[in-house]
Amino acid sequence: MTLKEIAEILNAALITDSEYPDINIQNACSADMMSAVLYYHTPNSLLITGLTQPHVIRTAEIAGIKTIVFVLNKKPDDSTIELARQKNIPLLSTPCCMYTASGRLYQAGLPGCLNK
Amino acid sequence: MKLSELVEKLALDVKTFKDGLQIEIKGAYVSDLLSDVMANAGKCDIWITLQTHLNIVAVASMKGLAGIIIVGNRPVQEEVLKKAEEEKIAILTTPKPAFEVAGKIYQMLK
Amino acid sequence: MALNISGAIEGSFQLIGGNFATAGEASTQLKLKLTNLGVHEDIIRRAAIATFEAEMNVIIYAAAGRLHYYITQQSIKIRVEDMGPGIEDISLAMQEGYSTAPEWVREMGWGAGMGLPNMKKNSDKFSIDSVVGEGTTVEMVINFS
Numbered sequence: 582m583t584l585k586e587i588a589e590i591l592n593a594a595l596i597t598d599s600e601y602p603d604i605n606i607q608n609a610c611s612a613d614m615m616s617a618v619l620y621y622h623t624p625n626s627l628l629i630t631g632l633t634q635p636h637v638i639r640t641a642e643i644a645g646i647k648t649i650v651f652v653l654n655k656k657p658d659d660s661t662i663e664l665a666r667q668k669n670i671p672l673l674s675t676p677c678c679m680y681t682a683s684g685r686l687y688q689a690g691l692p693g694c695l696n697k
Numbered sequence: 698m699k700l701s702e703l704v705e706k707l708a709l710d711v712k713t714f715k716d717g718l719q720i721e722i723k724g725a726y727v728s729d730l731l732s733d734v735m736a737n738a739g740k741c742d743i744w745i746t747l748q749t750h751l752n753i754v755a756v757a758s759m760k761g762l763a764g765i766i767i768v769g770n771r772p773v774q775e776e777v778l779k780k781a782e783e784e785k786i787a788i789l790t791t792p793k794p795a796f797e798v799a800g801k802i803y804q805m806l807k
Numbered sequence: 808m809a810l811n812i813s814g815a816i817e818g819s820f821q822l823i824g825g826n827f828a829t830a831g832e833a834s835t836q837l838k839l840k841l842t843n844l845g846v847h848e849d850i851i852r853r854a855a856i857a858t859f860e861a862e863m864n865v866i867i868y869a870a871a872g873r874l875h876y877y878i879t880q881q882s883i884k885i886r887v888e889d890m891g892p893g894i895e896d897i898s899l900a901m902q903e904g905y906s907t908a909p910e911w912v913r914e915m916g917w918g919a920g921m922g923l924p925n926m927k928k929n930s931d932k933f934s935i936d937s938v939v940g941e942g943t944t945v946e947m948v949i950n951f952s
C-alpha cells in the first residue's frame with residue numbers, strides 16, 4: 582500500500598514532506614509500548630501510535646519501520662519532525678483514534694506485523 | 698454485539714469474570730496508555746491493549762469498559778487477574794497483535 | 808561474508824540517565840557503523856534492538872552509564888554498564904512482563920517488561936550482572952554468521 586493511499590484512507594496529513602515519498606508499506610503495527618514495537622518483525626511496516634516524542638522516531642529507525650502515523654490529530658514538536666526528516670521516516674497525522682485507523686487499514690487489506 | 702460472540706469469533710482466552718460475557722459491546726478502543734484510555738475511551742467499549750500493569754483493572758472499572766483484550770501473547774500477572782475477578786472485569790487474551798484484533802472487531806461492529 | 812574489518816574496532820558512548828531527548832543516539836550510531844562495515848542487515852537489526860533496549864534501561868533507571876562495543880570479523884560484543892540502583896532479583900527482572908517502571912515512564916511508552924527479554928532474544932550470548940546500590944552490567948555478543 583502506498584503512503585498516499587494510506588493518507589487517503591485515514592484522512593491524514595503528511596507532516597514531514599510536501600510530496601508523498603514513494604514507499605510501499607506491507608504491514609502495520611499499532612502500539613504505544615516501544616519494546617513491543619521492537620519485538621515484532623517490522624521491516625516495511627507502518628507504526629500507528631499515540632506517542633510523539635523523539636524516542637518514538639528512534640525506535641522506528643532501530644526497528645526498521647518505514648512510516649509513523651500519529652492518531653487523534655497529534656503533532657510532534659519541531660525538533661522531532663526534524664529528527665524524522667534526518668532519518669527519512671515520513672510522519673502522518675490522522676484525526677482517527679488507533680482503533681479506527683487500524684480498522685480502516687485492515688479493511689483495506691493491510692495485514693498486521695508478524696510475531697517473530 | 699455481545700462480548701461472548703467476540704470471544705467465540707476471535708478465539709479469545711477468557712481469563713477472568715466468565716459471568717460477564719453477556720454484556721453488549723458499544724465500541725472499541727486501542728491504547729497502551731492509561732491516561733489516554735481515561736480521557737478517550739467510551740462506556741462499554743472493549744479495550745485492546747498490550748498493557749498489563751495492575752492499574753488497567755481500575756481504569757476499566759472507572760470507565761465502565763466492557764472488558765480488556767490483552768494482545769500479543771502477553772503474560773498477565775496473577776495479581777492482575779485476581780483484582781479483575783474482584784472488580785468484575787473480563788480479561789481476555791490472544792496471541793494476535795493489536796492491529797489485527799482491532800481490524801477484525803472493526804469489521805464485526807460495523 | 809567478506810567484512811571490511813582488520814583486527815578489532817572498538818569504542819564507547821557515554822549515557823546520561825533521564826536524557827530522553829537523545830535516548831537511542833548511541834544505538835543509532837552503532838547501527839550506522841555496522842552498516843558501513845557491510846554487516847548483514849538482519850544482524851544489524853538484532854544488534855541495534857539489543858543495544859537500544861540496554862541503552863533505554865540506563866536512561867530510565869540509572870544516573871549514568873557507558874556503552875562499549877568491540878567489533879571483530881566474527882562478532883560484535885556490546886557491554887553496557889551503569890551507575891544505578893542495581894537489580895535485586897535478576898531472574899524476576901528477566902521475566903517477560905515484569906517491570907518497575909513508574910507511571911511517567913509508562914506514559915512515554917516504556918515499561919512493558921520486554922527489554923531484557925528482547926536483549927536476550929536478539930543476542931547469541933547474553934549475561935547480566937548487578938549489585939544493588941552500585942549498578943548493572945549487561946554483556947551481549949552477536950555473531951556475524
Ligand SMILES: Nc1ncnc2c1ncn2[C@@H]1O[C@H](COP(=O)(O)OP(=O)(O)OP(=O)(O)O)[C@@H](O)[C@H]1O
Binds near residue numbers: 865868
Ligand atoms: N539498568 C538497570 N538498572 C536498574 N534496574 C533495571 C535495569 N534494567 C532493568 N532493570 C529492572 O528490570 C525490570 C525489567 O527490565 P526490562 O527492560 O525487561 O523492562 P522495562 O524496562 O520495565 O520495560 P520495557 O523495556 O519493555 O520498556 C525493570 O522494570 C527494572 O526494574
Ligand SMILES: [Mg+2]
Binds near residue numbers: 860863864918921923
Ligand atoms: Mg527496558
